[in-house]
Amino acid sequence: MSFHIKTRSQDIQADVRMKIIMLSTVLCIALIVKFGHAQEIQFLVQNFSEFWRFAWEYPACEIRQCGNHGVREFSQCFLLSVNLSGSCRATQSSLYDYRGLAMNAVDGNLNSNYMKASCTSTQSDMNPWWRADLRRSRGIHSIRITNRRDCCSQRLNGAEIRIGDSLDNNGNNNPKCATIKSAGHSETFECGGMQGRYVNILIPGRREYLTLCEVEIFGTQEGGVDCL
Numbered sequence: 265m266s267f268h269i270k271t272r273s274q275d276i277q278a279d280v281r282m283k284i285i286m287l288s289t290v291l292c293i294a295l296i297v298k299f300g301h302a303q304e305i306q307f308l309v310q311n312f313s314e315f316w317r318f319a320w321e322y323p324a325c326e327i328r329q330c331g332n333h334g335v336r337e338f339s340q341c342f343l344l345s346v347n348l349s350g351s352c353r354a355t356q357s358s359l360y361d362y363r364g365l366a367m368n369a370v371d372g373n374l375n376s377n378y379m380k381a382s383c384t385s386t387q388s389d390m391n392p393w394w395r396a397d398l399r400r401s402r403g404i405h406s407i408r409i410t411n412r413r414d415c416c417s418q419r420l421n422g423a424e425i426r427i428g429d430s431l432d433n434n435g436n437n438n439p440k441c442a443t444i445k446s447a448g449h450s451e452t453f454e455c456g457g458m459q460g461r462y463v464n465i466l467i468p469g470r471r472e473y474l475t476l477c478e479v480e481i482f483g484t485q486e487g488g489v490d491c492l
């Protein structure tokens with residue numbers, strides 16, 4: 265006959281194990297709530313800054329390098345989310361000067377000094393707008409906008425983000441994701457997977473200059489991501 269004597273040390277170990285299990289469960293639920301549903305996903309990042317940001321935000325991702333062009337691919341994660349801005353085309357209602365090209369909002373450069381020629385600017389238009397063309401309809405999870413900081417950041421107050429597939433009224437009638445109430449330096453807006461080929465940013469109802477230093481559009485890359 266043998267007796268199993270449960271020691272206090274064993275009680276503590278069991279308690280710790282139970283707490284770890286409970287914590288893991290809560291973490292999994294939180295991840296699923298945050299990212300929608302668990303599925304295999306991929307990230308394609310364009311530079312080391314994005315690489316480390318995604319590595320921080322999605323620690324569950326496996327990271328592997330593919331190709332030989334310095335592009336890192338993330339796989340085995342929770343959500344297909346890619347910065348789509350790098351492959352899009354951009355246009356706007358007018359052009360203020362040679363520094364303010366529409367493509368400057370998707371050039372990957374977050375510099376917020378207009379004089380450094382990485383921001384856009386329209387003239388003082390009535391209802392000025394900027395539009396990105398993602399080339400085909402995508403599910404858009406979030407959009408991060410970097411505002412001008414060398415002056416005039418308040419000009420972006422009241423701007424609307426619209427997403428959709430229509431070019432009626434230059435795309436400005438598409439469904440609204442968000443309104444920028446008080447524009448700071450950089451702000452992220454959640455769009456909940458809204459579907460659309462076009463992302464518009466417009467300032468409705470007044471004459472204004474529209475300036476955007478960077479627009480990062482995070483959404484689904486259907487069919488996976490090709491290694492370059």
Ligand SMILES: [Ca+2]
Nearest residue numbers: 368373382477
């Ligand atoms: Ca830029």
